[in-house]
Amino acid sequence: xxxxxxxxxxxxxxxxxxxxxxxxxxxxxxxxxxxxxxxxxxxxxxxxxxxxxxxxxxxxxxxxxxxxxxxxxxxxxxxxxxxxxxxxxxxxxxxxxxxxxxxxxxxxxxxxxxxxxxxxxxxxxxxxxxxxxxxxxxxxxxxxxxxxxxxxxxxxxxxxxxxxxxxxxxxxxxxxxxxxxxxxxxxxxxxxxxxxxxxxxxxxxxxxxxxxxxxx
Numbered sequence: 001x002x003x004x005x006x007x008x009x010x011x012x013x014x015x016x017x018x019x020x021x022x023x024x025x026x027x028x029x030x031x032x033x034x035x036x037x038x039x040x041x042x043x044x045x046x047x048x049x050x051x052x053x054x055x056x057x058x059x060x061x062x063x064x065x066x067x068x069x070x071x072x073x074x075x076x077x078x079x080x081x082x083x084x085x086x087x088x089x090x091x092x093x094x095x096x097x098x099x100x101x102x103x104x105x106x107x108x109x110x111x112x113x114x115x116x117x118x119x120x121x122x123x124x125x126x127x128x129x130x131x132x133x134x135x136x137x138x139x140x141x142x143x144x145x146x147x148x149x150x151x152x153x154x155x156x157x158x159x160x161x162x163x164x165x166x167x168x169x170x171x172x173x174x175x176x177x178x179x180x181x182x183x184x185x186x187x188x189x190x191x192x193x194x195x196x197x198x199x200x201x202x203x204x205x206x207x208x209x210x211x212x213x214x215x216x
Contacts, residue, residue, distance in 0.1 A: 010139050013054075015146035016061025019153070020053060023060070026157045029164040061146065068145045076145070076192050137201045141194035148187035154180050 159177050162168035168176075 011142040011146060012061030012065055013057055014061075014143065015064050015150040016057035016059065017053075018147060019060045019064060019150040020056045022150070022154050022157045023056070025161040025165075029157070029161040060150070064146050064149045065142065068142070068149050072145050072149060072188075072191070073195070076188075076195050079192060137194065137198045141191055141198050144187045144194060145191035148184050148191060151180065151184050151187065155184075 155177060158180055159173045162173050162176060
């Protein structure tokens with residue numbers, strides 16, 4: 001269930017709002033006239049329109065987050081596979097798995113760290129640490145990654161809108177398109193950086209959580 005929290009607004013709401021604005025710009029460009037829906041929406045803005053905008057932002061934000069999980073995170077995970085911090089995280093999970101199996105014979109079927117759900121361990125045994133990880137690390141990665149996904153259609157929509165609605169010249173369109181591409185590249189770089197931090201943080205929290213579990 002979607003909860004209106006700062007973390008969710010950051011992860012879904014803001015990227016969803018960005019895509020909603022691009023969607024409105026697309027509709028404005030496709031059906032451009034002085035009395036089209038975009039002009040009416042802006043000139044006669046009321047509380048209903050605001051709720052529609054918020055609802056659309058949440059809807060698009062959740063879809064964008066799914067695309068990010070399926071596509072962007074896979075690419076970013078491959079790009080950081082040989083990073084020293086990722087290697088540290090991998091070794092930590094490998095050590096944790098051996099210790100857990102050694103102290104818990106029932107888990108002997110879990111031969112590798114890939115087989116064991118460390119997310120589940122952190123969620124079940126250390127909710128405070130899990131919430132800290134979500135709020136202080138994962139949400140920022142999700143914000144940057146989701147925003148990059150939301151902005152990609154802007155490479156086409158923004159130039160099309162500038163040409164159709166504002167009558168911009170080719171030089172202006174090229175400059176704005178380049179700036180949009182730079183913004184996407186920057187968002188992807190930030191998402192990659194935060195993903196590395198997430199890997200290290202989660203492995204350390206899993207280590208501390210497992211140590212507490214085994215000591216109980």
